[in-house]
Amino acid sequence: MKLIPTPIAAISLGLAFSMGAAGCASADHHSSASSSKSEEVVESETQSIVDVLKRYETYANAGDYESLGGLYTADGVLFPDRFDVFLGAEDITGFYQFAFSALTLDIDFNIDPANITVAGDVAYATTDSAGTRYIKEADLTVPEVNRELWVFEKVDGEWKIARYCFNKSE
Numbered sequence: 001m002k003l004i005p006t007p008i009a010a011i012s013l014g015l016a017f018s019m020g021a022a023g024c025a026s027a028d029h030h031s032s033a034s035s036s037k038s039e040e041v042v043e044s045e046t047q048s049i050v051d052v053l054k055r056y057e058t059y060a061n062a063g064d065y066e067s068l069g070g071l072y073t074a075d076g077v078l079f080p081d082r083f084d085v086f087l088g089a090e091d092i093t094g095f096y097q098f099a100f101s102a103l104t105l106d107i108d109f110n111i112d113p114a115n116i117t118v119a120g121d122v123a124y125a126t127t128d129s130a131g132t133r134y135i136k137e138a139d140l141t142v143p144e145v146n147r148e149l150w151v152f153e154k155v156d157g158e159w160k161i162a163r164y165c166f167n168k169s170e
Helices: 005-018 031-060 065-070 089-102
Strands: 072-079 103-110 116-119 122-135 140-155 158-168
Touching: 031 103, 031 116, 031 122, 031 140, 031 158, 065 072, 065 089, 065 116, 072 089, 089 103, 089 140, 122 158
Parallel strands: 072 158
Antiparallel strands: 103 122, 116 122, 122 140, 140 158
């Protein structure tokens, strides 16, 4: 696997090691009005990320690989379970196109806003998902149960997936 020396990679690593450090900053350095406004901003940003995750779920269930690819940053990275790493929105879109030529998904994401952390223009979230995967060639439906780690970057005012990793939880 090639390491990608981008600011988002460095920030992602920093977030991973400081999960909650941003939340540990003492609120007594700010006025209650400033704190309230800050909480409203975080809630709004968190909801925007929930919306991206819901769109991901909708597109995945529809087999809409082009829309899925459009949710990623240009230099996004996808770490799918049991596959190589895909670098960049074009390769990621190609992976989804290949996947949906072989299978159909019917999954639901468990999205808990408490599992989303926003730090400026970067955020991360953990989710889990469950449902079924229909394997076309085998005419077989099997359980699809995963856990996911997402890193988001705000690009031109819009939250995009910068890094996405999932693996089987069963």
